Amino acid sequence: MTDAVRLVDIAVEHLDDVIRVRSRSFGPLDAASRDDWMKDAKEFIDGGRYLGVMDGDEVVAAARFWDFQQWWGGRRVPMAGIAGVVVSPEYRGRGVGSLLMRGVLQRAVDKGFPLTALYPATTVIYRHLGYEFGGGRYRFSFPAVGLRALGGKEVPVRRAGADDAARILELVAQAHTAGRTSGPLVWSESKVADWLADDDNFGYLAEDGFVVYNWEGGDLRVDEIIAGSEATARALWATVGSGSSIARTVSAYVPPSDPIHLLIEQEADKNAQLQRWMLRLLDAPAAIAARGFGIGASLEADLELEDAELPSNTGRWHLSVADGSGSLTPSTASSEALRLTARGLAGLYAGTPLATLRRAGLALGGSQAADAVLDTAFTSASYMLDYF
Ligand SMILES: CC(C)(COP(=O)(O)OP(=O)(O)OC[C@H]1O[C@@H](n2cnc3c(N)ncnc32)[C@H](O)[C@@H]1OP(=O)(O)O)[C@@H](O)C(=O)NCCC(=O)NCCS
Structure with a gap:
């Protein structure tokens, strides 16, 4: 990639370019859907939730995110719902999609979203960035x-x-x-x-x-x-x-x-x-504090998180859950902590059993006894009704 390839905020004057890339990615946008698409696009632009990649004076990739809330354990958690990730065919496989998605993640962090989710057309790029399956439609x-x-x-x-x-x-x-x-x-x-x-x-x-x-x-x-x-x-x-x-x-x-x-x-x-969707925690303490937990669940556990994309999540944490709420606070404890990657943390948050995460190489350390309690606290048959 040359220096001319850079991340930008999409503006109204870029939308013709975006439609061109979009039709090469998802098929043509029919006339009936174009008005709705334009209306939504302007909302994403106004909200600072539409990013693109430009090469010279041309937009060659774009992605946007919805300002959603998502139910977790019966509470509403702000969630950046990423959609419309498109890269022009001649730019694919050269890191443009990753550059774009890193910009989108950072923007969602800057806007204070503790969570992000998306429906993947391919899981590879999103897994590299710390997403894992969260539930199904x-x-x-x-x-x-x-x-x-x-x-x-x-x-x-x-x-x-x-x-x-x-x-x-x-x-x-x-x-x-x-x-x-x-x-x-x-x-x-x-x-x-x-x-x-x-x-x-x-x-x-x-x-x-x-x-x-x-x-x-x-x-x-x-x-x-x-x-x-x-x-x-x-x-x-x-x-x-x-x-x-x-x-x-x-x-x-x-x-x-x-x-x-x-x-x-x-x-x-x-x-x-x-249809499966993927989840990622952007701000681990905020995501834990915002969701609900089973009323009977009570636990104290040490976690060691490794988040290559968002280093503020990386480190040792203490997780407490009681009376339906949880908190994640920095810890220096030396006990054997459960070690999770960003993907492992997304899986745990969404209720994937720790035995599954371990067998997929996404969780290490901790103990079997602690696993059982964590599974009970996070258990959730998470689903969505809508595609976005
Ligand atoms: C999917 C898409 C956005 C990826 O963009 P890109 O610029 O090609 O992505 P990158 O070059 O940054 O690749 C990142 C990783 O994803 C992988 N990847 C990209 N496209 C892939 C595909 N179709 N299948 C499998 N892996 C893919 C790359 O190989 C790379 O992994 P690696 O480093 O292990 O090799 C782009 O191919 C595209 O626009 N496709 C058509 C529309 C689409 O499917 N959008 C996604 C909607 S969720």
Whole structure:
């Protein structure tokens, strides 16, 4: 790479270049999607969350990040959701993607995000930078007739629109707090309102739940469903299943732990889909302090972290967990510490058992007895509903 290759903030005048690189990376951007893409791009620019690499006066790579929160153990943790990582074909395999991603990581740190996550198209570049798998996005398919039969007719259900965005965010928050959920994203109220305002999405609201679904080909697809009670779950799923005279199948972005698997008589189609996402801690003490832990979990452990990209995480730490909260403080203790790389720490945070991390070479030291307690504290079947 020459000196002319440098990291920049993407500005509006760069967006034509970015679209050119993007179409060579992900395929053409159709006219219908271009307006939405431009609207989002301007928000990333205004937020200082769109970076690029220039060679001379041309943009040859770009990446941006969403200002998300992510549920961890039933608490909201700010998370930089990295997306649209693209390098022009003639520049690939020369370190441009790594230069860009290092800039993005540093910007996310500067903006105070303790966590970052992304859906990898290839894991290699992200693993080099300390990301590891954090959870999955699951898509199950159910026979529409089975959903129709779920009943719940005594539960009043009404159409939902953009005005219901705040209520829907409230219902999501109640469910994830009570369920100590890990993984799902929190979108802004304006994004939720846009989603509900879209005529192609059908939103329905009950007293303690909602569903949003749409057509996909000749079948139906549930994008999100939250139900605070069995009766509401039955009513909302049956509302979707009422389309069974036309749609044979209803696919749904729900986790393996969703009650629908226990309510419906037929099991989900064996060919469920799974898209995995990767996680990285940007600020280890802040990430530990922000998440929730199991109420019964209590531990004191020494950790030795090795983070080649973000040295402020490197060093010896003391981890305490009690009463649902955790803290990570610098330590000089000489006891046998659990040694983790950035990837190992991401795995632990996301609930990957330490036995797995050890067998993958991402954790060393510590003790078996301490592993069992750490596994209990961090356990979480983390999932996401949305791709970004
Ligand atoms: C993926 C992409 C962003 C990587 O950019 P790049 O400039 O080629 O990356 P770098 O040269 O910095 O490579 C970093 C590491 O990732 C590896 N890598 C890059 N692309 C890879 C691929 N497609 N498959 C496997 N490994 C890959 C490199 O070999 C290198 O690892 P190494 O040092 O062990 O050899 C780029 O190839 C691209 O734009 N692809 C098309 C769009 C895309 O898939 N974007 C990612 C969306 S998540």
